Amino acid sequence: MIVALGISTGGPNALQDILPILPADLSVPLLIVQHMPPGFTAPFADRLDRLCAVSVREASRGETVESGTVYIAPAGLHMTVERPTDARTTIQLSREPEGQMHTPSVDVMMQSVASAFQSHAMGIIMTGMGSDGALGIKAIYRQGGLTIGQDESTCAVYGMPRICAELGILHRLVPLSQIPYQILQATRYRRHA
Secondary structure, rough: OOOEEEEOOOHHHHHHHHHHHHHOOOOOOEOOOOOOOOOOOHHHHHHHHHHHOOOOOOOOOOOOOOEEEEOOOOOOOOEEEEEEEOOEEEEEEEEEOOOOOOOOOOHEEEEEEEEHHHHHHEEEOOOEEEOHHHHHHHHHOOOOOEEEEOOOOHHEEHHHHHHHHOOOOEEEOOOOOHHHHHHHHHHOOOOOO
């Protein structure tokens, strides 16, 4: 299983609230597209890494995706996954496709995850302006994956989740504080004794 999360306006604070809750032994990787200007994603990933039990880093081209690791798409590049075998998934970074409103694009990342993981994908759409993520969430939903949206009361801007909710492609709409628990529940996380 893999988790794909898309977020924009209000995202840095929201991610700082939820990612530190995730345990170091999280059994899945987490891919994040946070709309940010170039030069900001690497320092942001470093700051989150210091706050979190899970490992957080800016994604690198060709790296193997590992459980318990959070990968943040670098500003200016689309992040996708390739799954040459069931046991191996790698990250790809590219300026293609061009013509997207945002680079990186939540849609591009989530559509790639839906294609590679089908019903073993979880899509999470959080605070942000606009509609980036609607096509990606729809792709995960259509493949039988689980889709979660952040509720209006806890969003800085209820744009991206609102569009997904209106399209009827979210299984659940939950407050920010519940998102880590949705991830743990979906991965059937059991704390090791």
